Amino acid sequence: MDFTPSNTIITIVAFGLLYLALNKWAFGPLFGIMEKRRQLILDQMNTAESSRKQAEASMAEQKAELEQARKEAYAILEQARTTSTKQADEIVQSAKNEANRLKDDALKDIESEKNKAISALRSEVGGISVKIASKIIEKQVDEKSQEQLVGQYLKEVGSK
Structure with missing residues (x-):
């Protein structure tokens, strides 16, 4: 090869x-x-990076909102528990008050009936005493006859 x-x-x-x-x-x-x-x-690449950052921000915001919703739900549950406990206590107290009122009314009724019975018994005893006295006066009886009359009238009172 030649160089040309x-x-x-x-x-x-x-x-x-x-x-x-x-x-x-x-x-x-x-x-x-x-x-x-x-x-x-x-x-x-820049758009993808900004979209990724927006997605992360959105995710963080959603997590915060979810946490807030959980807190609100927990607060609502606690309030409902407190309210139900309070209402239960009020119902129990109301029932106790009603029971005490009924008990007091019953005791008053018992006392009233007792007083009526005592009053009736007094008037009956007074009537019987008058009858006994009149019988004793009618019959001038000795002590033995008087005891028999009193026993007879006590039997009559006991049978009534």
Whole structure:
């Protein structure tokens, strides 16, 4: 192989023209498309990152709201327990008060009936005493007859 300077110069000039033609019609548009693609990928990555941050913020907000809802539900349950306990205590106290009132009424009724019975017994004993006295006066009896009359009237009172 011989070195020919004219072939080398022609080759260098052809390579230079080919490079300029490729740079203008092939590399320029290809590099432009690649730059647009790079910019699109960067934009998508930024959008994905901001979407991820928004999703994390949303998730944190939802967790906070869920925790708040749990606290409110717990507070409502505690209030319901307190209210039901209070109502149960009120019902028990009301029942006790009613039982005491009924007991007092019954005791008053018993006392009233007792007083009526004593009053009736007194009037009956008074009547019997008058009868005994009148019988004793009618019959002037001795002690033995008087005991028999008193025993007879006590039997009458006991049978009534």
